[in-house]
Amino acid sequence: MDLPELSVRSQLLDAGFTDDEVRRLVRAGRLTPLRRGVYVEGSVPDDVLAKHVLQVEAALGQLADDAVVSHVSAAVLHGLRIWGIPLDRVHVTRSRRNGGRCGALVHVHTAPLDPAEIVTIGGRPVTSLARTIADLARSLPFERAVVLADAAMFHKRTDRLERAGLVEALARAPRWPGSPAARRVVAFANGLSESVGESRSRVALAAGLALPELQWEVRARDTGEFIGRVDFGWPGVRTVGEFDGLVKYGRTLRPDQDPVEVLVAEKLREDALRAEDLGVARWIWSDLNRFAPVAARIRSHFRPT
Known part of the structure; x- marks a missing residue:
């Protein structure tokens, strides 16, 4: 992380600054109190981790x-x-x-x-x-x-x-x-869970469904051609699950790429999955707080074994 420098009051005083000067620097926004006696040069980062x-x-x-x-x-x-x-x-x-x-x-x-x-x-x-x-x-x-x-x-x-x-x-x-x-x-x-949403989804899935295969690579049954990698897969019952955290679409963007292109590509990918007689279930962040309807939807896609 590229972080601003810290300044400690005792060090500032040792360097010849007076308390009045320190207070003026704070009022001017050149120093921001981080905790008692410790200042950050400029402003405190908005990012909570930084x-x-x-x-x-x-x-x-x-x-x-x-x-x-x-x-x-x-x-x-x-x-x-x-x-x-x-x-x-x-x-x-x-x-x-x-x-x-x-x-x-x-x-x-x-x-x-x-x-x-x-x-x-x-x-x-x-x-x-x-x-x-x-x-x-x-x-x-x-x-x-x-x-x-x-x-x-x-x-x-x-x-x-x-x-x-x-x-x-x-x-x-x-x-x-x-x-x-x-x-x-x-x-x-x-270690195959690639996001907070996928980790939380696994916990939710474990409450009522057989644990899926993670990052399942789907291939065409007749040619073996790679179709796509899905977050969760139940190969035996021909069903896949996808957590839509939205941020993952942003990660796939090239600098010159329109977000609409990514969404269209995702739609075509889902069509290809369904063409392989795979049931596709999706869920979003808000679903993780009340997962029973999602679990029922996933289960409804299961093919008889």
């Missing part, structure tokens, strides 16, 4: 040297997809038995940390990808934890996390609170 990275940087400057960025703050620094988790506090962990606290801006956790569970990102000490997911899977609701675990295992990540690494991370502390729930998350996680 803002959280700045908050992490500001917090670390005021915490003990053994504080390691952890939990959702570590997930942000690892570049994971995040859904439904507040970013109002910076989370850090100190490797000790007590001394934890949860304030308005910082949550200090205390728990054993092995040196192998600490990595460096942008010069900051951060819990490893495996330890980060283990911590969050022990403490978050199932659906939110699955979104994060899927993102960590995402097959296109250069540093993708293997399931074995997650199992090992949980095995280091098998009796910690939340461990049974975390093991359920790890068993369910799948």
Whole structure:
């Protein structure tokens, strides 16, 4: 992330600025308070993730040297997809038995940390990808934890996390609170989910349908010609499911391409799928909050086996 520079009041005073000058810089918009005694040059980013990275940087400057960025703050620094988790506090962990606290801006956790569970990102000490997911899977609701675990295992990540690494991370502390729930998350996680919507869809589908094949490559039955890759497939009952997050259409756009072209191409792709005697069911974000009608629609497309 290309982030603005931070300025700490004590450093500004050491550089010869007075408090009156600092206040004038704030009024002029050249400095914006980020937290008490810490300013960002210019304005605070609108992007909540970029803002959280700045908050992490500001917090670390005021915490003990053994504080390691952890939990959702570590997930942000690892570049994971995040859904439904507040970013109002910076989370850090100190490797000790007590001394934890949860304030308005910082949550200090205390728990054993092995040196192998600490990595460096942008010069900051951060819990490893495996330890980060283990911590969050022990403490978050199932659906939110699955979104994060899927993102960590995402097959296109250069540093993708293997399931074995997650199992090992949980095995280091098998009796910690939340461990049974975390093991359920790890068993369910799948690196083939390509978005928050697809991860949430998998959780919703598991409540009443057989789990589908992810990223199913559909080919013509007579020629073997590739027709398309679908989000979810039930090959045995000739049915496919697609989560329409809209953003995925934007990702496919070339700089010179009209969005209408992408929608037309998607319509032709769906026609080709139906021509292969495949039932096609689609759903959108709002459907994920009340999925039973979608599940019934998917089931109605199932062909007799």
